[in-house]
Amino acid sequence: MARIPKEVIDQVRTTVNIADYIGQVVQLRKQGQNLFGLCPFQAEHTPSFSVSESKQLFKCFSCGRGGNVFDFVMQYDHVTFPEAVAKVAAFANIPLGVTVTPTRQPEDPAKTRQKQLLREVTDMMHHLLVNTKGGEPALAYLTNRGLSQATIDHFEVGYVPADRSLMKKFLDSRDVSYDEERASGLFVEDDQGHLFDRFNDRVMFPLKDAYGDVIGFSGRILTKEASQAKYLNSPETALFNKRDVLFNLDQAKNAFKESGALLFEGFMDVIAAYQAGVPNGIASMGTSLTQEQVGIISRQTKRLTICYDGDAPGQSAADRALALVKDHPQLQVGVVVLPDGQDPDDFIQAKGAEAFAKQVQHTLTPIGFRLNYLVQDRDLTADQDKLAYIDAALKEIAQEREPVAQSLYLKQVSDLTGVPAETLRQQLPSINPKPATSEDWGTPPPPPEDFGQQAAAPPVAAPHYDRFEKAERQLLQLSFHQSAVATRLHQTDFQFPDAVYQQLFDAWVAYAKSDPSPTVAGFIDTLDPATSPTVATLEFEDHPETDDDGVTALIQAIAQGGVKRSLQAVKQQLAQAQQLGDNATVDALLDKYIQLQRQLKTAAEE
Known part of the structure; x- marks a missing residue:
C-alpha cells in the first residue's frame, strides 16, 4: 500500500470538521462549549459522547474512547489508519494521490477453515444443480421463473437432493472432522450424536459476508408441504447470524456509490432485479429488518430505497422497516410502491426490465409513503374513517419542517379528503411535536458490525486522580x-x-x-x-x-x-x-x- 504524504493527511484533518463527519452517525447537540450525543460504540440512554469543534477531538466519558477524526473512523469502521484517512478524504472530496487498498484483520483459523469448507459445499451444490440429472427439476424451476444460466452462475445457486446423508458423505471424503461438521450449521444431530443433512430437496442460495465469503445458506423448498418452511436458513454459527447478514451485500455495495442501496423482501427479488439491470439490491434473511442490518447499510451508503411487495403484507413490512430508518442521521430514505399489489419479480415479468429500472427511480419520501399507507383499510366516504385519517396524516405532516414540502403533503390530503388545504394547515399547530430538549436524544445507532473483529470496549468508571x-x-x-x-x-x-x-x-x-x-x-x-x-x-x-x-x-x-x-x-x-x-x-x-x-x-x- 502506497504511503499517504503527511501534508495530505494534515490537509484532510484540517479541512474536515470532526463534528460534520461524526454527525453522519451521531445526533449531536450543543451543550456548553461542546457537542454531545449518544455513544455510537455502545447502547446508552444518557449522552456521554462529546465532540469539541475547537479542538477537533471526540471523547466518550462512558466507554473511554477518544481521539481525532481518524481515530473515530478506525474504531467505528474497524479500518487501518490509511483507510480512515481515505474515508475522511472521500467525505470532503479531497484526492489522496495514492491508492489505499482495504485490508482485512487476522481471522481465527477455525473460522477460516469453516469458510473453506462452506466454499467447497457451495461449489458442490452448484454442480449438482447445473450438471446432474438429479438437479434438472430444480434447474427447471429456476428457468421457469425467468432466470438465465448466467444469473444462476453469478449467484452460485445450487441444489441438494432429498438424500439426507449426501452432505455428510461429501465432507467425510474431505477429511472434515466431526466437530467441524457440527460447527458448520449443515447438519441436525439426534440424541446419539449422529449427524443428518439439514437441507434436503431444496434450491440453495449461498449467503455471504461483506467480503464475499460464504458463511451460511438459505434453501427454498421445491414442493411445498404443510410441515416444511418455504425457506430454511442456516442456524446461528460462529460465522452466521441472520440479524446482521444482508443477501448480496458483497456484490451490491459496489453499486451503492452511484445508486444507493435498494432493499427488497426476498432473495428472488434481488436476483430478478439484478437480471433486469438493477445491481444494487439487497435483502434481509426472510425476517423483518433489524437494527444491526440498518447499521451495516448506513456504513456502506447514505441512500436507502425500500422496495417491498405492493400487496398489503408487503406494505406493512415496508412501514415497519421505515420506522427503523426514517430518522436515521446518516440515511436519506425513499420508498418504492409497486402497482397492483405486485412484487418486484412479478412486475419485471409483466412489464419488463426497462420499466422496472424506471419504477425504482420513482420514490416516495417517508411522509409521502405514510400518507398513502394510512389510507389502507379506511373508507374515506365515512366521516369517522375520514376524520381518523386526517388526524393521523396531520401528525405525519407536522414532522416536516420545510414549508414547501408541508404544503405539498397538505394538498395530497386535501385531494383525498376534500377538506381545503388551508383548513388542514390551521390544525397543524395544535399537534406539532414539542421542541426537542436536552433529554430528547433519539435512538442511538446500533453498534457497528465488526465482521469478526474485536467488540466495543465495555463502559469504564470515571478515574479518580489525587x-x-x-x-x-x-x-x-x-x-x-x-x-x-x-x-x-x-x-x-x-x-x-x-x-x-x-x-x-x-x-x-x-x-x-x-x-x-x-x-x-x-x-x-x-x-x-x-x-x-x-x-x-x-x-x-x-x-x-x-x-x-x-x-x-x-x-x-x-x-x-x-x-x-x-x-x-x-x-x-x-x-x-x-x-x-x-x-x-x-x-x-x-x-x-x-x-x-x-x-x-x-x-x-x-
Whole structure:
C-alpha cells in the first residue's frame, strides 16, 4: 500500500470538521462549549459522547474512547489508519494521490477453515444443480421463473437432493472432522450424536459476508408441504447470524456509490432485479429488518430505497422497516410502491426490465409513503374513517419542517379528503411535536458490525486522580498549548513521575520539533491508537489558566507527589525487610526514608 504524504493527511484533518463527519452517525447537540450525543460504540440512554469543534477531538466519558477524526473512523469502521484517512478524504472530496487498498484483520483459523469448507459445499451444490440429472427439476424451476444460466452462475445457486446423508458423505471424503461438521450449521444431530443433512430437496442460495465469503445458506423448498418452511436458513454459527447478514451485500455495495442501496423482501427479488439491470439490491434473511442490518447499510451508503411487495403484507413490512430508518442521521430514505399489489419479480415479468429500472427511480419520501399507507383499510366516504385519517396524516405532516414540502403533503390530503388545504394547515399547530430538549436524544445507532473483529470496549468508571496526578495532567496539557512551558520542562530535564505522562511529553517534544504548526489533533496521528484516549481526555478536562508562577507551583506539587510515592514504596520495602529479619536492609531503608522525609520537607517549603 502506497504511503499517504503527511501534508495530505494534515490537509484532510484540517479541512474536515470532526463534528460534520461524526454527525453522519451521531445526533449531536450543543451543550456548553461542546457537542454531545449518544455513544455510537455502545447502547446508552444518557449522552456521554462529546465532540469539541475547537479542538477537533471526540471523547466518550462512558466507554473511554477518544481521539481525532481518524481515530473515530478506525474504531467505528474497524479500518487501518490509511483507510480512515481515505474515508475522511472521500467525505470532503479531497484526492489522496495514492491508492489505499482495504485490508482485512487476522481471522481465527477455525473460522477460516469453516469458510473453506462452506466454499467447497457451495461449489458442490452448484454442480449438482447445473450438471446432474438429479438437479434438472430444480434447474427447471429456476428457468421457469425467468432466470438465465448466467444469473444462476453469478449467484452460485445450487441444489441438494432429498438424500439426507449426501452432505455428510461429501465432507467425510474431505477429511472434515466431526466437530467441524457440527460447527458448520449443515447438519441436525439426534440424541446419539449422529449427524443428518439439514437441507434436503431444496434450491440453495449461498449467503455471504461483506467480503464475499460464504458463511451460511438459505434453501427454498421445491414442493411445498404443510410441515416444511418455504425457506430454511442456516442456524446461528460462529460465522452466521441472520440479524446482521444482508443477501448480496458483497456484490451490491459496489453499486451503492452511484445508486444507493435498494432493499427488497426476498432473495428472488434481488436476483430478478439484478437480471433486469438493477445491481444494487439487497435483502434481509426472510425476517423483518433489524437494527444491526440498518447499521451495516448506513456504513456502506447514505441512500436507502425500500422496495417491498405492493400487496398489503408487503406494505406493512415496508412501514415497519421505515420506522427503523426514517430518522436515521446518516440515511436519506425513499420508498418504492409497486402497482397492483405486485412484487418486484412479478412486475419485471409483466412489464419488463426497462420499466422496472424506471419504477425504482420513482420514490416516495417517508411522509409521502405514510400518507398513502394510512389510507389502507379506511373508507374515506365515512366521516369517522375520514376524520381518523386526517388526524393521523396531520401528525405525519407536522414532522416536516420545510414549508414547501408541508404544503405539498397538505394538498395530497386535501385531494383525498376534500377538506381545503388551508383548513388542514390551521390544525397543524395544535399537534406539532414539542421542541426537542436536552433529554430528547433519539435512538442511538446500533453498534457497528465488526465482521469478526474485536467488540466495543465495555463502559469504564470515571478515574479518580489525587492532587499530585492532577498537577501532572495539567502541566502536560499546558505543554501541548504553551511552547514556553514545554521548552522550560525539556531544558531543565524535568521528569513526570508517571511513566505514561513522561512518554507523552517526550513524544510531544519530538512532534513539535518536526511540525511548524503543531496541534493536539495532529499529534494524535503520531501516537499508538491505544494512547489517543488519554490525550483526548486531557484536552476535555477543565484546567485553570496558569502563569509562570502557576507552572512553578505545579512543578513543586509534582515533586512532592514523586517523593511521597517513593516514601510509600520504601515503607512497604521496610515492612518486608523487618518481617524477614534482614537488619542490614532495614538500616539502609531507614536511611533512605529519612532522606526522603527531608526532601519532602524541603519541597513543601519552596
